[in-house]
Amino acid sequence: MNPQITETSYQQKANKWLQAMTDSSEKQELEALMQDDHALKEAFYQGLSFGTGGLRGIMGLGTNRINKYTIGMTTHGYGKYLLEKYNNEPIHIAIAYDSRQNSSYLANIAAAVFSSLGIHVHIFEELRPTPLLSFAIRHLECQGGVVVTASHNPKEYNGYKVYGADGAQLISPDDQQVINHVNAIQDLSQVNFEPDQAFIHSIKQEVEEAYLEQLQNFLGKAGHDNQTTIYYSAIHGTGITMVPKALVANGFTQVNVVQEQATPDGTFPTVVYPNPEEQEAMQLLLNQGNDEADIMMATDPDTDRVGIAVPNQMGVPTLLNGNQTGALLLYYLLEDLKQHGGIPANSFVVTTIVTSELILEIAKAYGVKSDLTLTGFKYIAQLIREREHTHHFLFGCEESYGYLLGEFVRDKDGISACVALAKMAAWAKSKQKTIWDLLIDIYLEHGFYQEGLLSLTKKGLDGKAQIEAIMKRLRQNPPTTINGEEVTTSYDYLASIKSTDGNTEEIHQPTSNVLQFELASGTKISVRPSGTEPKIKFYFSVKQKLDSKADYEDTLQQLQHKIEALKEAMLEICA
Numbered sequence: 001m002n003p004q005i006t007e008t009s010y011q012q013k014a015n016k017w018l019q020a021m022t023d024s025s026e027k028q029e030l031e032a033l034m035q036d037d038h039a040l041k042e043a044f045y046q047g048l049s050f051g052t053g054g055l056r057g058i059m060g061l062g063t064n065r066i067n068k069y070t071i072g073m074t075t076h077g078y079g080k081y082l083l084e085k086y087n088n089e090p091i092h093i094a095i096a097y098d099s100r101q102n103s104s105y106l107a108n109i110a111a112a113v114f115s116s117l118g119i120h121v122h123i124f125e126e127l128r129p130t131p132l133l134s135f136a137i138r139h140l141e142c143q144g145g146v147v148v149t150a151s152h153n154p155k156e157y158n159g160y161k162v163y164g165a166d167g168a169q170l171i172s173p174d175d176q177q178v179i180n181h182v183n184a185i186q187d188l189s190q191v192n193f194e195p196d197q198a199f200i201h202s203i204k205q206e207v208e209e210a211y212l213e214q215l216q217n218f219l220g221k222a223g224h225d226n227q228t229t230i231y232y233s234a235i236h237g238t239g240i241t242m243v244p245k246a247l248v249a250n251g252f253t254q255v256n257v258v259q260e261q262a263t264p265d266g267t268f269p270t271v272v273y274p275n276p277e278e279q280e281a282m283q284l285l286l287n288q289g290n291d292e293a294d295i296m297m298a299t300d301p302d303t304d305r306v307g308i309a310v311p312n313q314m315g316v317p318t319l320l321n322g323n324q325t326g327a328l329l330l331y332y333l334l335e336d337l338k339q340h341g342g343i344p345a346n347s348f349v350v351t352t353i354v355t356s357e358l359i360l361e362i363a364k365a366y367g368v369k370s371d372l373t374l375t376g377f378k379y380i381a382q383l384i385r386e387r388e389h390t391h392h393f394l395f396g397c398e399e400s401y402g403y404l405l406g407e408f409v410r411d412k413d414g415i416s417a418c419v420a421l422a423k424m425a426a427w428a429k430s431k432q433k434t435i436w437d438l439l440i441d442i443y444l445e446h447g448f449y450q451e452g453l454l455s456l457t458k459k460g461l462d463g464k465a466q467i468e469a470i471m472k473r474l475r476q477n478p479p480t481t482i483n484g485e486e487v488t489t490s491y492d493y494l495a496s497i498k499s500t501d502g503n504t505e506e507i508h509q510p511t512s513n514v515l516q517f518e519l520a521s522g523t524k525i526s527v528r529p530s531g532t533e534p535k536i537k538f539y540f541s542v543k544q545k546l547d548s549k550a551d552y553e554d555t556l557q558q559l560q561h562k563i564e565a566l567k568e569a570m571l572e573i574c575a
Contacts, residue, residue, distance in 0.1 A: 005331050005486060010040060010041050010043075010044035010045045011040065011044075013044045013063055014030065014033070014034055014040055014043075014044050014062075014084075016036075016187070017061070017063075017069070017188065018031070018185060018487050019190035019424040020187055020189055021188070024145070026061065027455070028140065029269040030061050031395055033061060033062070034114040036058065036160050037203075038058050040062075041287040041461065042062075042064065042067070042460050042461060043060060043061060043063070043064055043065055044062045044063050044064060045050070045064060045401055045461050046063065046064050046099070047063045047064065047070075047182075048063070048070055048074075048408075049179070050162070050170070050175045050325060050515050050536045050571075051179075051180065051530075051531030051532050054159055054160055054161035054162055054169060055070070055074060055159050055160040055161075056150050056151075056153060056157060056158075056159035056164075056532045056533075057070075057157065057158075058119055058157055058161070059101065059102060059156060059157065059158050066102075066150075066157070066158040066159060067159070067357060068105075068106070068109050068193070069188055071109050071148075071160055072109055072113050072188075072191045072193055073105045073182050073185050073188070073191055073413065074160055074162075074178070074182055074212075075109070075110045075113040075114060075146070075191075076113050076117070076181075076182070076185060076191045076192075077178050077179070077181035077182030077183075077184070077185065077189070078144070078146070078162055078178050078181070079113065079114050079117040079119055079178075080181040080184075081174070081177050081181050081322055082119065082143055082177045083117065083119075083473070084181075085143075085177075086143055090117070090120065091119045091120065091143050091144075091171060092120040092121075092122060092140065092141070092142040092143060093119055093120070093122070093142050093143065093144045093145055093146065094120055094121075094122045094123070094133060094136045094137050094142045094144075094146075094148045094163075094203065095107050095110055095111055095114075095121060095122070095123040095124070095133075095145065095146050095148075096123075096127075096128045096129075096130065096132065096133035096136070096145075096146075096148075097123045097128075097147065097148040097149065098127055098129075098130070098147070098148065098149040098150075098238050098268050098301045098302040099127050099236060099237050099238055099265060099301050100148075100149065100150060100155070100157075100158050100160060100266040100301060101155065101158070101266035101267065102266075102333065103127065103148045103149065103158060103266065104127070104148075104293075106148045106158065106160070107123065107146075107148045108123075108195075108442070109143060109193065110146055110148070110160075111123050111192065111195060111200055112192075112193055112195035113191060113192065113193060114198055114199070115195050115196040115197070115198075115200050116192035116193070116194055116195065116381070117318070118191075118196075118199065119199060120199050120201065121199055121201065121203065121324075122140055122142065122202075122203050123199045123256055124136075124198065124202075124203045125202050125203070127238050127241065127244070127264055128208075128238055128241055128496075129238045129239060129241065129242050129299075129302060129303030129304070129414065129415060130147050130149060130151075130161065130238075130302040130304045130407045130411060131303065131304055131411060131412070131413035131414065131415055131416070132207070132208065132211055132242060133145055133146075133147045133163070133410050134167040134168070134409045134410050134413075135161060135167065135211045135214070135408060135552075136203060136207050137163055137165065137166075137167040137530040138160055138165075138166065138167045138408070138410070139207055139210050140203070140207070140272055141209075142165065143164075143165045144162070145162075145163035145165055145167070146160060146163065147160075147161045147163075147302065148160055149161065149301065149302035150301075150488075151275070151300055151301065151304065151305070151549055152273065152274055152275035152277070152300040152301065152305060153273075153389060153456070153532065153533060154268075154272070154273055154274075155266060155268050155274075155303075156269055159208060159283065159532075162175070162178065163238055163410075163411075165376075166381065166385050166401075166410055167381075167409065167410035167411065168377075168378055168381030168382065168384075168385065168410035168411065169377070169378035169381065169411060170378070170478070171379065171382055171510070172510060187565035188556060193382035193386050195415050198304075199438075204360060205415060208242065209376025209562065210368055211408075211415075212245075212246060212249050214408040215246065215250075215406075215415070215416050215419060216250065218348060218405060218406040219250070219336070219342065219405070219416070219419060219420060219423060220332070220336070220414070220423075227426075227429065228254060228294050228422060228425050228426040228429055229254045229256070229283050229289075229293050229294050229295075230252060230254060230255045230256065230293065230294065230295055230296075230297065230422055231256045231257075231258065231288055231289030231293040231295075231296040231297070232244065232255060232256070232257055232258065232285075232296075232297050232298070232418070233257070233258035233261045233262075233282075233284065233296075233297075233298040234258075234261060234262055234264075234269070234287040234298070234303075234363060235261050235268070235271060235274045235281055235298055235301065236261055236264055236265040236266075236267075236268050236269070236271075236301065236455075237264060237274065237298035237299060237300060237301030237302060237303060238264065238301065238302055238303045239303040239414060240257070240262050240263075240264065241417070242303065242415050243297075243299060243303065243415055243418050244257060244319050246415050246416075246418065247418065247419060247422055248333075249306065249445075250419050250422070250423070252422055252426075254289070256289070256293075258284050258285050258288055260284055261284060261285075261298075262444075263430060266301075268301075270284060273468075274300060274301050275300060275305075276298045276299065276300055276305055276306065276307025277305075277321075277322070277400065277401055279309075279319060282296075282298055282307055282309060284317060285297075285298050285309065286309055286317050286319075289309070289317060292318055293309075293317070294310070294311075294425045294426075294429060294434070295308060295309075295310055295312070295421060295422065295425040295434075295435060296308060296309040296317060297418050297421060298423075299414040299418065300414070302546060303414040304402060304411060304412045304413065304414050305351075305400065305401040305402055305414055305417060306325070306403065306414045306417045306418055306421070306488065307319065307320075307322075307325075307401055307402055308320050308325055308410070310435040310436050311434055312435060312436050312474050313436060313440075313549075318436070318437065320439070321397040321451060322355075322397070322398065322400055322401040322402070323355060323356035323358065323359075323449065323451045324400070324439060325401070325403070325421070326351070326355065326356070326359055326397035326398075326403060326422060326444070327358045327362060327423075327439075327442055328435065328438060328439060329354065329358060329395065329397065329403055329417065329421065329424070330349060330362050330363065330397070331362055331438065331442055332366065332420070332423070332424040332427060332438070333394060333395055333405065333420070334362070334363075334366045334394075334518070335427075336423075336427070336459055337365070337394075337562060341396075341427050342418065343366060343367070344392040344394075345370060345392070346369075346390065346391040346392050347368050347369070347391070347392045347393075347394045347409055348368065348369040348370065348371060348383075348387070348391050348392070348393060349370050349371075349393075349394050349395045349396065350365045350371045350372075350380045350383050350384075350393075350395075350396040351367055351370065351371075351372060351373075351380075351396065351397050351398065352372065352373055352374065352375050352376075352379070352398045352399070353372050353373070353374060353375065353379075353401040353491075353493070353509075353514065353516065353526065354375055354398075354399055354506070354514075354521070354526045354528070354539040355397060356399065356443070356449045356526070356541055357449065357541065357543075358446060358447070358449040358543075359397060359449060360372075361428075361446040362442065362446055363386055365445070366444065367565070368394065369391075371383055372509075373509070374493065374512045374514070375398065375512070375514070375528065376398075376460070376529070377396065377398065377404065377411050377412045378400055378411075380398075380404065381397040381410040381411065384396075384410060385410075386405050386408065389512075390575070393406070393407045394406070396412075398412070399539070400455075401450065403416075403420075404416075404418040405417065405420055409505065413497055424438070439544075440549055440552060442531075443546045443548070443552075444546055444548075446545070447543050447545060447546070448543060448544050448545065448546040448555050448556075448559065449541065449542075449543045450541075450542050450543070450544075450556065450559035450560065450563065451539070451540060451541050451542075451563075452539075452540040452560075452563035452564075452566075452567065453492075453537065453538070453539055454537070454538040454540070454567045454570065454571075455530075455535045455537050455538075456535060456536050456537075456538075457533075457534060457535050458534055458535065458536065459534045460534070464534070465479055467529050467534075467535075467536045468529075470527075470536055471513060471515070471527070472528065473534070473574065474515055474527060474560055474573070474574065475492060475494070475515060477494075478490050478515070478517070479517065479573050482517060482519060482525065482566065482569050482570065482573070483562075483566050483568075485519045485520055485521060485523070486519065486520045486551055487517045487518070488500065488518055488519060488520050489517075489518040490515070490516065490517050490518070491507060491514075491515065491516040491517075492507075492515055493507060493509060493511060493512045493513070493515070493516075494511050494512060494513050494514070495511075495516040496508075496509070496511060506546070512528070513528060513529055514526060514527070515527045515528070521542075522542075522543055523540070523541065523542045523543075523562075523566070524539075524540075525538065525540055525541075525555065525566065525570065525572075526543045527539075528537070528541065538567070538570050540563045540566050542559050542562050542563060542566075543559075544558065
């Protein structure tokens with residue numbers, strides 16, 4: 001979906017769209033766009049392609065935008081792929097959508113196109129979280145699924161995630177086969193937007209009830225003393241439909257919802273970015289839970305990510321990053337299993353190449369196998385699929401606030417993570433500890449790991465070229481030292497090569513445009529273009545031994561200072 005674009009081809013594509021359109025208002029909108037050549041080029045210079053989170057883009061007319069036509073063509077291509085893959089057997093597909101502007105409209109466009117192909121569509125009547133869609137695919141025995149969402153992107157964006165029969169997002173070669181079918185569409189008139197109601201069915205409440213039962217089966221049905229005080233924000237997204245009821249179903253009664261952010265609203269009126277990684281998005285939650293919360297939690301608009309804040313050693317609410325939350329969840333899960341029957345044989349956990357190695361250290365201490373994948377939960381789901389008959393999947397996580405507990409869902413799941421985090425808070429409280437205390441315990445036992453992220457936003461066609469130039473420069477002239485420290489090992493996941501002291505060996509991972517540099521001290525720096533946003537990201541991970549709780553602040557400052565120095569060094573290298 002990204003053919004080579006000449007100076008005139010974007011204009012030709014726009015004219016072709018104009019000729020195929022039947023809606024007069026859309027024709028007028030495109031005619032107006034064609035008066036601005038720069039805007040027209042941005043809208044048509046490429047087609048949307050599958051990134052780490054499916055299709056994602058700004059809403060508007062154009063091949064490089066999310067609209068009725070790009071969603072319709074992708075749906076048509078996905079439908080043709082399913083008909084080919086399953087040899088024209090009866091096909092069922094599940095569809096969900098989030099709170100974003102046009103999400104319901106675009107989900108119903110997808111339902112119409114699928115139904116016109118004779119594919120049975122099971123669609124939620126109202127907005128629902130992405131993890132519930134993943135669960136519904138398996139529960140309803142569908143061959144695939146779609147969710148209309150742009151996750152945590154700004155309000156101008158929307159997107160389209162595509163799932164297979166196991167409830168996981170498609171990976172190569174299946175995603176490429178879908179793209180091939182999309183590229184085979186020569187004209188918009190090939191896509192039938194007229195629904196066949198005989199093939200469209202509503203998803204009932206029974207799916208939610210089955211999900212909650214599976215969640216309780218995995219985490220246990222033990223009650224709590226109801227003394228755990230929880231504050232929760234849905235940040236105007238789908239979490240409000242499932243998270244509070246899941247917490248109540250698991251015995252929590254002190255659940256306080258941030259009402260200003262409880263109503264689903266795709267304009268996200270109280271935040272700039274509906275992303276729990278951003279303090280600004282968490283500020284209302286922090287303000288309201290300040291004096292009494294044991295834990296504060298917020299989910300992004302499609303409820304696949306969770307951000308948390310907990311009282312620190314001084315009782316001040318403090319935001320934890322995704323690496324810290326992942327380490328805490330794994331530690332709690334393994335401790336709970338050890339105390340209630342033991343850790344199942346052949347258990348394994350999975351994390352990504354840009355996530356803290358603290359996850360690996362915790363798993364190792366409990367005798368549990370751990371694996372690394374590329375960024376994207378679809379790769380974690382791939383390992384679950386490959387091992388589901390021989391191994392027991394426990395936990396997967398990535399630094400960008402995504403967590404998966406158990407295998408009844410095959411994508412990151414903010415609902416189950418919220419319930420597990422609440423249970424962890426109650427467990428800590430029963431031991432006269434806080435979650436902060438648990439985190440310090442982990443650092444004392446396994447090492448103090450600190451991570452940092454530097455994101456450079458490069459929008460549009462020019463921005464894409466700048467990102468490509470940075471990656472090319474780092475690949476062709478990799479640094480031998482960073483911040484005065486020797487680079488001992490480098491990884492090029494696009495070339496599948498690991499280099500150490502002049503010796504190279506093959507990397508056994510799918511190819512991806514990622515570079516990593518390991519320094520003599522154990523510091524790790526990763527660089528990758530975002531698969532969902534116009535950004536290039538630099539991930540920093542440093543570590544140091546923590547001797548005592550009293551040393552925490554001094555050690556933290558040392559690690560943070562080192563991260564800032566590394567950021568400056570990488571900016572200078574990439575300049």
